[in-house]
Amino acid sequence: MALLPILTYPDPRLHTVAMPVAVVDDRIRRLIDDMAETMYAAPGIGLAATQVNVHERVIVIDITEDRSQLLAFVNPEIVAAEGFEVTEEGCLSVPGIYDKVERAATVKVRALGRNGDSFTLDADGLLAVCIQHEMDHLKGKVFVEYLSQLKQNRIKTKLKKRERATA
Numbered sequence: 001m002a003l004l005p006i007l008t009y010p011d012p013r014l015h016t017v018a019m020p021v022a023v024v025d026d027r028i029r030r031l032i033d034d035m036a037e038t039m040y041a042a043p044g045i046g047l048a049a050t051q052v053n054v055h056e057r058v059i060v061i062d063i064t065e066d067r068s069q070l071l072a073f074v075n076p077e078i079v080a081a082e083g084f085e086v087t088e089e090g091c092l093s094v095p096g097i098y099d100k101v102e103r104a105a106t107v108k109v110r111a112l113g114r115n116g117d118s119f120t121l122d123a124d125g126l127l128a129v130c131i132q133h134e135m136d137h138l139k140g141k142v143f144v145e146y147l148s149q150l151k152q153n154r155i156k157t158k159l160k161k162r163e164r165a166t167a
């Protein structure tokens with residue numbers, strides 16, 4: 001396994017739209033393993049392939065505190081969504097920034113697992129938020145784009161300044 005570098009907002013590559021995975025093979029399983037290792041090391045609770053500059057529809061999530069329930073979704077699709085919920089979100093690609101975003105409260109997601117089999121999952125609470133957040137990455141969308149233009153500009157300035165300070 002390997003740690004993968006995570007792209008930082010406003011890197012334009014974060015706006016790439018990911019392509020569907022044609023076949024869940026060893027290459028995709030290795031990507032899932034590397035993404036999981038990268039997510040746990042960060043540490044974070046979700047990571048989309050887009051964030052490690054791989055533009056294929058793969059996300060990993062583990063919202064448990066003891067990192068015991070790794071979920072991998074290949075070609076995820078939301079087939080049903082209900083209600084609304086506002087949660088404070090953060091993102092490994094937008095370090096140190098947290099803000100409120102409105103999402104569906106519950107979602108039903110269909111995807112392929114690491115063995116290539118199709119499954120569906122009903123999610124609510126933090127898991128539902130996380131799935132929607134990570135699936136946005138696959139569309140090239142970062143959560144800060146739900147915020148006002150003023151906030152987005154402030155975040156860009158802050159992150160660029162921080163990047164210069166650590167360069």
Ligand code: NI
Pocket residue numbers: 090091092093133134137143
């Ligand atoms: Ni994110």
